[in-house]
Amino acid sequence: xxxxxxxxxxxxxxxxxxxxxxxxxxxxxxxxxxxxxxxxxxxxxxxxxxxxxxxxxxxxxxxxxxxxxxxxxxxxxxxxxxxxxxxxxxxxxxxxxxxxxxxxxxxxxxxxxxxxxxxxxxxxxxxxxxxxxxxxxxxxxxxxxxxxxxxxxxxxxxxxxxxxxxxxxxxxxxxxxxxxxxxxxxxxxxxxxxxxxxxxxxxxxxxxxxxxxxxxx
Ligand SMILES: Nc1ncnc2c1ncn2[C@@H]1O[C@H](COP(=O)(O)OP(=O)(O)OP(=O)(O)O)[C@@H](O)[C@H]1O
Ligand SMILES: [Mg+2]
Numbered sequence: 001x002x003x004x005x006x007x008x009x010x011x012x013x014x015x016x017x018x019x020x021x022x023x024x025x026x027x028x029x030x031x032x033x034x035x036x037x038x039x040x041x042x043x044x045x046x047x048x049x050x051x052x053x054x055x056x057x058x059x060x061x062x063x064x065x066x067x068x069x070x071x072x073x074x075x076x077x078x079x080x081x082x083x084x085x086x087x088x089x090x091x092x093x094x095x096x097x098x099x100x101x102x103x104x105x106x107x108x109x110x111x112x113x114x115x116x117x118x119x120x121x122x123x124x125x126x127x128x129x130x131x132x133x134x135x136x137x138x139x140x141x142x143x144x145x146x147x148x149x150x151x152x153x154x155x156x157x158x159x160x161x162x163x164x165x166x167x168x169x170x171x172x173x174x175x176x177x178x179x180x181x182x183x184x185x186x187x188x189x190x191x192x193x194x195x196x197x198x199x200x201x202x203x204x205x206x207x208x209x210x211x212x213x214x215x216x217x
Pocket of ligand 1 (some may be wrong): 017042043046
């Protein structure tokens, strides 16, 4: 089967500040990948390039077997790949938790009843029951992270790109996220500084450091 994501020879700089050069990165169906590296090494930047949120100065991006260049090319990518932002504030924009989680399914054409069923199912998975009617911006940091993750899971993506999924989560919440990933998510890239989480969730680990990406295990 074709790879889901294939980056070739990607170089990226913010203005004149080079972040990384000549990066090749492939995600095949069924792969559970960890991406580690020091603060500022470019992990978030790399995920944003895959989603088409940043454009590299050099290199090609192939997702689901198609070259992706224009914003229109990335619409399908954003529908089918679930991206958890490092900062949950960037992910949540509806008044309530329920509306935020239902937004993606409704946007994909699901009925209101079906969307509400997905909200319930997703809240059960992540232990968010009882928070459905809460005003999103009043939630705690960890609760916001879980709701952001819920909005991603609710889309039932074919592949996940998760930027620091365990940040601010307590032990029980981390276990729920791990259990979901292991049992229901087959293909994903997890960026994390949490070594225990990366080791438990992934089977192949890359390190981004000094502008280069290399396979660690
Ligand atoms: N919008 C921007 N404009 C200019 N420089 C930026 C911008 N966003 C990020 N950078 C710089 O690019 C580098 C890579 O940032 P990035 O957020 O990808 O790192 P990261 O590996 O995700 O770090 P962390 O582990 O802290 O999340 C950093 O040095 C950062 O300061
Ligand atoms: Mg980051």
